[in-house]
Amino acid sequence: xxxxxxxxxxxxxxxxxxxxxxxxxxxxxxxxxxxxxxxxxxxxxxxxxxxxxxxxxxxxxxxxxxxxxxxxxxxxxxxxxxxxxxxxxxxxxxxxxxxxxxxxxxxxxxxxxxxxxxxxxxxxxxxxxxxxxxxxxxxxxxxxxxxxxxxxxxxxxxxxxxxxxxxxxxxxxxxxxxxxxxxxxxxxxxxxxxxxxxx
Amino acid sequence: xxxxxxxxxxxxxxxxxxxxxxxxxxxxxxxxxxxxxxxxxxxxxxxxxxxxxxxxxxxxxxxxxxxxxxxxxxxxxxxxxxxxxxxxxxxxxxxxxxxxxxxxxxxxxxxxxxxxxxxxxxxxxxxxxxxxxxxxxxxxxxxxxxxxxxxxxxxxxxxxxxxxxxxxxxxxxxxxx
Numbered sequence: 001x002x003x004x005x006x007x008x009x010x011x012x013x014x015x016x017x018x019x020x021x022x023x024x025x026x027x028x029x030x031x032x033x034x035x036x037x038x039x040x041x042x043x044x045x046x047x048x049x050x051x052x053x054x055x056x057x058x059x060x061x062x063x064x065x066x067x068x069x070x071x072x073x074x075x076x077x078x079x080x081x082x083x084x085x086x087x088x089x090x091x092x093x094x095x096x097x098x099x100x101x102x103x104x105x106x107x108x109x110x111x112x113x114x115x116x117x118x119x120x121x122x123x124x125x126x127x128x129x130x131x132x133x134x135x136x137x138x139x140x141x142x143x144x145x146x147x148x149x150x151x152x153x154x155x156x157x158x159x160x161x162x163x164x165x166x167x168x169x170x171x172x173x174x175x176x177x178x179x180x181x182x183x184x185x186x187x188x189x190x191x192x193x194x195x196x197x198x199x
Numbered sequence: 200x201x202x203x204x205x206x207x208x209x210x211x212x213x214x215x216x217x218x219x220x221x222x223x224x225x226x227x228x229x230x231x232x233x234x235x236x237x238x239x240x241x242x243x244x245x246x247x248x249x250x251x252x253x254x255x256x257x258x259x260x261x262x263x264x265x266x267x268x269x270x271x272x273x274x275x276x277x278x279x280x281x282x283x284x285x286x287x288x289x290x291x292x293x294x295x296x297x298x299x300x301x302x303x304x305x306x307x308x309x310x311x312x313x314x315x316x317x318x319x320x321x322x323x324x325x326x327x328x329x330x331x332x333x334x335x336x337x338x339x340x341x342x343x344x345x346x347x348x349x350x351x352x353x354x355x356x357x358x359x360x361x362x363x364x365x366x367x368x369x370x371x372x373x374x375x376x
Contacts, residue, residue: 001334002298009258009267017265025264033260037253040307041245049241054219056237057230061223105244112343119344127348128341133355136340140296140333140356141363146212147328153307154324159315165324166211167204168370172329176363183358187351 043156044149051148055103067100068093078138078181079131088117092135099142111139130188134181141180143173204374248300255304263308284368287313288322292364296357299332321375325367333360 017023058064071093082088091114098107114135122129128136147169154162220230262268268290276286287309295302306327313319333356341349 002301005294005298005301006254006258009262013258013261013263013265013267016267016270017261020266022265026261029260029264030257032264033256033258034253036260036307036311037256037304038249040256041249041252044248045242045245048245049238052241052244053234053236053238054216057223057228057233058219059237060228060233061219061226063219063222105240108339111340115340115344119346125345128346128350128352132341132346133350133352136337136349136352137355137359139340140331140336141359142331144328146215147324149303150306150324150328153310154315154320157310157315159320161208162315163212164205164208164316165321165328167206167208168321168325168367168374169328170207170211171204171370172325172363172367175366176330176359179362180355180359184351184355187355191351 040153040156044152047148047152047155051102051146055101058101059103059106064094064097064101067097071096078134081129082118082121082131086117086121088114088121088131091117095135096138099139100145102144102146102148107139107142111135130191133188134184137180137184138177141173141177143177145170201374204370251300252304252307255298255300256307259301259304259308263312283372285319285322287319288326288368291323291326292361295326295330295364296333296360299335302327302332318371318375322368322371325371326364329367330360330363333357 014023014026017026068090075089075092075096076084079089079092091110095107095110095114098104098110115132118129118132118135119125121131146166150165150169151162154165220234223233224230271290272286275289279286279289291302291305291309294305306323309323310320315321315324333353337349337353337356341352
């Protein structure tokens with residue numbers, strides 16, 4: 001999919017350039033694009049170094065665990081068919097906490113561990129269970145408090161107020177996560193209504 | 200509503216920067232050493248993005264310089280502008296669930312072209328920051344445990360992405376309009 005999109009941008013761009021008579025602009029654009037890519041990544045260094053440092057303090061201070069305690073009731077509601085003391089719940093809590101703090105690198109291994117635990121409860125290992133679909137839905141919507149990468153890019157292009165999108169991002173992510181949970185519930189309800197034997 | 204969102208934007212980062220070290224200090228964490236230890240990963244993380252971003256920026260840059268972007272945007276413009284959405288951001292909505300590096304490159308391109316403080320720049324920032332790459336998350340998580348039939352998971356992800364995109368656009372129009 002990604003391969004096709006990438007190829008499409010380049011090939012379709014080149015074909016259009018022939019018709020618009022801008023073939024010589026293609027070369028310049030390619031090198032300019034490469035330069036911007038590197039410049040932006042260098043701009044990311046400062047903010048990523050700073051933010052990952054802050055997040056390590058949060059982790060060492062036990063804020064991740066604190067957040068997990070707060071999230072526990074929500075997780076009971078979201079995963080009603082996972083047994084109360086199952087290890088999957090612990091991993092799900094860590095995964096969600098890390099996501100909220102914007103620790104993508106920590107969230108993914110925790111999420112995969114949670115999936116592996118959920119797989120143990122799965123009667124058919126090739127087919128996703130409703131609990132797996134819910135965990136996936138939460139992760140694709142991914143509530144984020146501070147969108148660090150975007151703030152860095154905005155700084156890079158000299159925004160007067162790079163952080164002004166924190167509030168709008170928080171609102172949008174809350175809405176999309178709510179939608180993900182609601183739509184997931186609806187599909188889950190429909191799936192169980194169709195095959196009453198399965199839970 | 201406008202002032203609430205604005206207040207969050209102004210206060211969120213300073214509040215976190217003060218709260219985290221202070222809280223950890225009372226929990227007996229050597230805060231500065233802890234910071235330095237975690238910060239080490241920042242450099243390698245940023246550098247590891249370079250190949251992805253360069254690849255995508257080259258492709259999108261060609262796409263824009265050739266006039267292909269104009270063609271595409273003009274095609275969808277009447278459709279989305281009836282709803283008040285700037286046509287330039289629609290391709291981002293399509294790209295966002297499919298490729299993380301691609302949508303990051305597209306957002307960068309929009310911010311570079313129209314400015315970070317333009318409405319397009321603000322909408323692109325919000326869209327990029329508010330959701331994760333559905334296809335990537337699905338591949339990684341289900342791939343790790345060998346799930347072949349993902350049932351309704353992709354549909355749920357894409358529907359919530361569409362809702363998130365619409366929400367991002369309208370919240371920005373409301374707050375910054």
